[in-house]
Amino acid sequence: MKVTGDQALVKKINRSLVLHTIRKHSSTLSRARVSEMTGLNKATVSNLVAELCEQQLVTEVGPGKSSGGRKPLLLHFNAMAGTVIGIELRVKQLTAVLCDLGGNVLEERDHTLARHDLSYVLEAMKKVISNLMETAPDTPYGTVGIGVGVPGMVDENGIVLFAPNLGWEMVHLRQLLEEAFSVPVTIDNEANAGAQGELNFGAAKDVRHLLYISAGSGIGSGIIIGGELYKGARGYAGETGHMCIxxxxxxxxxxxxxxxxLYASEKTYDTAGTALPAHNTPELVRLASEGNEAARKQFAQMGKYLGIGVTNLINSFNPELIVIGGALSEARDWLAGPMQAVVAERTLPYHKQQLEITFSRLGSRGTMIGAGFAAVMHFLGHARVTL
Amino acid sequence: MKVTGDQALVKKINRSLVLHTIRKHSSTLSRARVSEMTGLNKATVSNLVAELCEQQLVTEVGPGKSSGGRKPLLLHFNAMAGTVIGIELRVKQLTAVLCDLGGNVLEERDHTLARHDLSYVLEAMKKVISNLMETAPDTPYGTVGIGVGVPGMVDENGIVLFAPNLGWEMVHLRQLLEEAFSVPVTIDNEANAGAQGELNFGAAKDVRHLLYISAGSGIGSGIIIGGELYKGARGYAGETGHMCIxxxxxxxxxxxxxxxxLYASEKTYDTAGTALPAHNTPELVRLASEGNEAARKQFAQMGKYLGIGVTNLINSFNPELIVIGGALSEARDWLAGPMQAVVAERTLPYHKQQLEITFSRLGSRGTMIGAGFAAVMHFLGHARVTL
DNA sequence: AAACTTTGTTTAACCAATATACAAAGTCAA
DNA sequence: TTGACTTTGTATATTGGTTAAACAAAGTTT
Known part of the structure; x- marks a missing residue:
């Protein structure tokens, strides 16, 4: 969004800078350190911190260690100033968490979806959200936002343009939920949300260039560039599941x-036929760990194709780190080997030297937590400048 | 007297806003209209315009039509305030243009490359640049920048990380040219430059979501999202030629x-063998237009594979417009049909309704002009804020 | 010719950041 | 214990850019 510059904007930018610096290093920074880190004047930091304290987003937590002078007053990001709800919408399941502003899970809910037409799903979402809102602890700001991760393309207005696995097209999901709860709602692609989750709270903390692959009933990917979710590509980029291989x-x-x-997600189960002893991931993981050859072979095959796609993306994006998430990440023990072998064989040495592939640390909660985090960021504000 | 850092930023943002608004609608806007369009106060616009006039970037071009009051003074973007050089580096050829700040071509040069080792290519580039600089007309700012489009990955520091078709790796091209000419140099991926060219001066003016495919000795793509270049991991994104199909x-x-x-670029000629009557695009185009069946068949096959890749990208990025550029765009008459057929067959109706595929309007000059435009933008500055 | 419109400038006020000085609160060495 | 030194955080005056509002300039319309 294009914005004109004025003092209010300057303040927004600096407030954002100070707030997020404190948030990311909660309880370890003094005003003086924040001033050094941000490049802002000490007085400016003092003023902004005073404001943030008034708003109860920051508190003084006590003196730190002195290094030969006055003891610093350490600043704490008050994660309990409010709560958010993070939701992951899957094809057959709705999962949701209540988080504080620091991404800590306070409550968790789980709801099986019998169908996935809009009215049915919307009712289920409303029920889960209401329930979580009621259980939310008393905080200064209350529940400040709802974030949803959706398996499909989402535009910047929170409209689900297209979610093939749900059969949705042009669903004004944000509007529907905002009308129901009168709280800001953010809608994100499920993989983008997962990437945000891993980046902020999981396996990819402080990584600059991250590629997050969400492999479950389909495949999506979230791309982090320069430490930030590539926003322009909201919903569009990362729809890599339909890359033709x-x-x-x-x-x-x-x-x-x-x-x-079709070759590297749970969709393979549909075409596998009776040779496959089960047709869902948890069951197959169980079988594989018991030594079942068919299950292991299936995962090996999927790992190979996963590797082929990952190779494409490495050659395109050259990330520092790749995180595999989604339901299939539970099969890491049987996927990782074949996948890594294909990647090692097919990528240039140039890429390999700086590349690491890991699996999700947040597991199945990554998308929810990331979706919730998007709501947190919306609440806190996040202004920044590109020159 | 002293310019404090952040008020300077506000000014930069607003100056940029005003300048680019005038640039994009040169000779049609008054101060009052600019104020309306940008949301800035009339006084602010007046001040900034005065400054831009002093800097000779904007001039008053005369009165416009009144609509019942004082006549507006129309503002003109002074494209002749300076010149830039845009260069396209191909495997066997170096092409360059001298442009004004409005992207108008003033001079054009062409140089065949016998080899493509760095020292040889660098000498050739220097010779061409020097020559163009000498012929540059006398302007207030002179030649303010050099933009280069390179067939490979480029990072944010103008380092060519990897250009397989040139055999280059980690070439500090920007530094080398800046040292030689003491002028700011921008290095871009060839496809990104082409996309910028078509977006600003060619077949894709004011398109918001554009996919530019550069098909020549390899395939690259430039992706424009929300009217801005999607740089991905700083120059990596768009390296779609190595998408596995x-x-x-x-x-x-x-x-x-x-x-x-391997299936849709000039690389197919290498593996086509003797059945193919020629092994370069211009010759094959000539033959095809004379009715040669083998040439037409070759293009049809390439068109099909081009369509397969394009379909992948459509399903990933859902662009409004696709522009096919590069050397192969000269074979449009024989590529377009088979390509469109594949795209029509393989994309969802949802995508097709709002999608258009065209060929480059700037033709072989697109990349040069786009590269030059990058230098223009670097000179003019382009600060903006995201909230 | 008077009333109305639109354009562009002038003026005073505002406000956020900054440099600088200063107060507060510590360490350290003799 | 004292005094010199450090570091943290606050108060004050200044600065520069935007803004609203008044105003001047230059039209058109009736």
Whole structure:
């Protein structure tokens, strides 16, 4: 969004800078350190901190260690100033958490979805949200936002443009939820939310260039550049599940053929037939750990194709770190080997030297937590400048 | 007297806003209209315009039509305040233009490259640049920048990380040219430059979501989202030529297999053998237009694979417009049909309704002009805020 | 010719950041 | 214990850019 510059904007930018600096290093920084880190004048920091204290977003937590002078007063990000709700919408399941502003999970809910038409899903969401809101502890700001991660493309207005696995098209989800709860709502692609989660609270803390692959009933990916979710690509970029990896492969519901997610997601179970002893990931993981050869073979095959797609993305984005998340991350023990082998074989040495591949640390909660975090960021504000 | 840091920022943002508003609507806007369009106060606009006039970047061009009051004084973006040089580096050729700040081509040069080792190419570039600088007309600012489009990955510091077709790795191109000419240099991926060119001066004016495919000796793509270049991990995104479209296809120099550009770029000529009557695009285009079946068949095949890759990108980015540029765009008559057929067959109806595919309007000059435009933007400055 | 419109400038006020000085609260060495 | 030194955090005056409002300039309309 283009904005004109005035003092209010300057203040927004600096407030944001100070607040997020304190948030990221809660209880370890003094005003003086914040001034050094941000480059802002000490007086400016003092003023902004005073304001943030009044707003109860920051508190003074007590003196720190002196290094030969007056003891610093350490500043604490008051995560309990408010709560947010983070929701992950999956094809057959709705999961939700109540978090504080620091991403700590306070409550968790789980709801099986029998159908996925809009009215049914919306009712289920409303029920879960109401329930979580009621259980929310008493905080200065109360529940300040709702974040939702959706398996599909989302535009900047919170409209679900297209979610093939749900059969949704042009759903004004943000508007619907905001009308119901009178609280700001952020809608994100499920993979983008997961990437945010891992970046801020999980396996990818402080990574600059991250590629997050969400492999579950489909495949999506969230791209972090320079430590931030690439916003312009909201909803569009990262829809990599329909990357074609076999020119004349199987037809896909997307209209194309040979899409990645036909070979490396849970969709493979549909075409695997009776040779496969189970058709869902948790069961297959159990079988594989018991030594079942068919299950292991299935995962090995999926790992190979996962690696092929990951290689494409490495060659395109050259990230520092790749995190594999989503339901399939539970099969890491059987996927990792074959995947890494393919990646090692197919990428240039140039890429390999600085690349690491890991699995999600937040596990199945990553998307919810990331979605909630988007709501936190919306509440706290996040102004910044590009020159 | 002293300019405090952050008020300077506000000014930078607003100056940029005013300047680019005038640039994009040169000779049609008055101060009052600019004030309306930007949301800035009339006084602010007046001050900034006065400053821009002093800097000779803007001039008053005369009165416009009155609508019942004082006549507006129309403002003109002074494209002749300076010149830039835009260069496209291809595998066997170096092309360059001298442009004014409005992207108008003043001079054009062409240089065949016998080899492509760095020292040889650098000498050639220096010769061409010197020559163009000498012919540059006398302008207030002179030649204010050099922009280069390179067939490879470029990082934010103007370092060519990797250009397989040139055999370059970690070339500090920006530094080398800045040292030689003492003028700011911008280095861009060739496809990104082309996308910028078409977006600002060509077939994609004012398009918000654009996908530019540069098909020549390889394939690259430039992605514009929300009217801005999606740089991905700083120059990496868009390296789509190595998107795998055949999981077990031919091995590629990139380390992977079945890469898109093995099937849809001029690289196909290498493996086509003697059945193909020629092994370069201009010759094949000539033959095809004379009715040569082998040439037409070759293009049809390439068109099909081009369509497969384009479909992947459509499903990922959902652009409004796709522009095919690069050397292969000269074969549009034989590529377009087969490509469109594949796209029509493989994309969802949802995408098709708002999608258009065209070929480059700037033709072979797109990349140069786009590269030059990057230098213009660097000179003019482009500060903005995201909230 | 008087009333109205639109354009562009002038003026005074505002406000956030800054440099600087200063107060507060500590350490350290003799 | 004292005095010199450090570091933290606050108070004050200054600065520069935006803004609202009044005003001047230059039209059109009736």
């Amino acid at each position: 076999e020119a004349d492969g199987r037809p896909c519901t997307c209209g194309s053929r040979g899409c990645w997610e | 055949e999981a077990d296809g031919r091995p590629c120099t990139c380390g992977s297999r079945g890469c898109w550009e």
